[in-house]
Structure formats: structure tokens, C-alpha cells
């Protein structure tokens with residue numbers, strides 16, 4: 001694979017599919033996006049992915065299109081990165097065991113490489129973002145879920161199954177904590193992610209509707225329109241609603257957000273001890289909207305309670321690539337995999 005030209009990037013998320021060509025300098029050409037089809041089976045999603053990639057390829061300047069070498073794919077996890085299969089995504093059951101990379105490869109006639117979104121994001125931030133020049137860092141995304149990636153000595157730490165780096169699924173409240181989307185008790189994701197915060201808020205309002213006037217009001221229009229309490233009403237409360245409630249002075253929202261920031265800060269101390277990273281790069285819509293309000297408690301907790309030497313080294317910083325990160329990361333993903341393939345070929 002010649003990686004001196006452009007590569008095609010594909011970013012498959014639970015609500016949106018995005019595609020673009022990624023140039024050698026990181027520029028994105030001919031970005032396109034479509035809603036992720038739900039409920040129509042895996043074929044509809046694979047069709048949508050292939051159609052976006054074909055549309056991008058067909059609209060590129062001829063010389064760029066002629067030099068296309070490969071496709072890099074960022075997918076919601078969990079995935080089998082080496083077989084290029086989306087394994088069992090909780091929010092898109094249609095994609096269970098879908099051979100995404102092989103299908104895209106067949107339909108586009110280009111080799112395709114796939115990894116889970118957080119690993120691709122870490123590659124993107126390392127190449128063009130907040131982790132440029134750093135070979136030992138953690139990437140954490142705080143949005144609907146809470147995911148991570150571990151970058152060690154210049155490459156991703158994969159683990160034998162490609163599953164390493166799930167930093168959100170470690171328990172901080174093992175005895176009385178909220179249940180995680182994965183079934184675990186008191187996982188960081190259940191406490192500090194948007195979906196975890198929302199579930200705890202919904203439980204509080206269900207137990208006592210008068211506890212939060214703000215959340216009761218947020219839930220009300222949907223409840224009135226949808227009818228069924230719990231499905232259309234408090235079930236619609238989002239992490240964003242809780243953050244808005246805190247800004248509006250609501251007590252319950254404030255305590256849930258405080259708990260989320262505090263758990264994240266304590267998790268950072270554990271990561272500093274476990275990995276001795278240069279950086280913890282924090283992305284994801286929830287953390288990005290919170291900014292330093294989210295990062296400062298983590299910085300302070302690490303400075304106050306972590307071992308002195310790694311605490312003095314680590315910097316906790318915001319990711320810089322935003323929603324482009326899954327596309328930008330497609331290029332270093334292709335480069336890393338083709339290097340590995342060449343090395344394996346030479347060794348074998």
C-alpha cells in the first residue's frame with residue numbers, strides 16, 4: 001500500500017456516518033455525512049457507508065482519486081480490529097458481527113483497515129492534535145459513553161483481542177454505585193458519561209418528581225406529547241439537560257455533575273499511577289462543553305493525591321480535533337496497519 005497519497009476516511013457512529021478524503025497534510029476534502037439507518041438490518045448501514053465513500057471518491061480531483069491507497073475506518077466499539085468486524089455495538093444491534101472492513105474493501109476496491117473510534121481518535125490527536133510530539137498518552141472521550149485509548153511508546157496498546165484501553169469500565173463505586181450500560185456496577189461510565197448522568201437523574205426524578213423542578217420541566221413537554229411516563233418523559237432526560245440544570249442552579253443537577261467530575265478526577269489519579277503518561281487528552285462533547293470546569297478538578301486531584309513524580313509530569317488537556325477526529329485519524333490508522341503488515345511480511 002502506497003500511503004503517500006490521500007486515504008479515504010469513514011467514521012461510523014450511532015447517529016451519523018461521515019466520510020472524507022484525508023490528505024497527507026491532514027486536510028479533509030469532500031466531507032460527506034448521512035444519518036445512520038436504524039432497524040433496516042446491516043445491509044442498509046453497509047450500503048450507506050459504501051455510498052458515502054463512492055461519492056467522496058467520485059468528487060475528488062482526478063489526480064487525488066488516482067492516488068488513493070486505502071480506507072481507514074473509525075467504528076463504534078467493540079470491534080475486532082484485525083478482522084475488521086464490528087462485534088456487538090450496544091446502540092446499533094443491526095451491526096452485530098458485521099464484516100464492515102471486508103465489505104467496504106470489496107465495494108471500493110481498496111484495502112480497508114478498521115479500529116474502534118477511541119483508538120482512531122487517539123491516532124488523530126497524536127498526528128495532528130493535542131498529543132502531537134507525545135508518544136505516551138491516554139485519550140479519553142466523555143460524551144454519551146466514556147471511552148479511552150492507551151498510546152504507549154509511539155503506538156496504540158491493543159491487547160491480544162484489540163480490546164485494551166476501555167478506561168470507562170473500571171468500577172469506582174463497587175457496592176452501591178449505578179449500573180453501567182455494560183452491566184457492571186459503579187463503572188466510571190455509569191457515573192461520569194452523559195448516558196450515566198442521565199440515568200441517575202431519571203432515577204432521582206422517578207423516585208421523587210418534586211426533587212428537581214428543572215428536570216421535571218424538561219421531561220414534561222415530551223411526557224405530554226408522548227404520553228407514557230418513563231418512555232416519553234423522564235426517559236428523555238439527557239446528560240445535556242443535567243448540565244443545563246446545573247447552570248440554572250438546580251440542586252440535584254449540580255450534585256450529579258459534581259459527582260461526575262469528581263469520579264473522573266479520581267479515575268485520572270489511577271490512570272497516572274497505572275500508566276505514567278505525558279498527557280491525558282480529553283475529548284467528547286460533554287467534556288468539550290464543560291471545558292476547564294471538567295478538567296480543573298482532575299488537575300487538582302492529580303496534583304494533590306497522585307505520586308509526586310508522575311503527577312509533576314502529566315498534563316490534562318482538551319482534545320483539539322473535535323468531531324473531525326475520526327476522519328483525521330483514518331490516515332495514521334492506515335499508516336500504522338500497513339507498517340505492521342510490512343513488518344509481519346518481512347518477518348514471515
Ligand SMILES: [Zn+2]
Pocket residue numbers: 168169170180181182183184187189190
Ligand atoms: Zn461498564
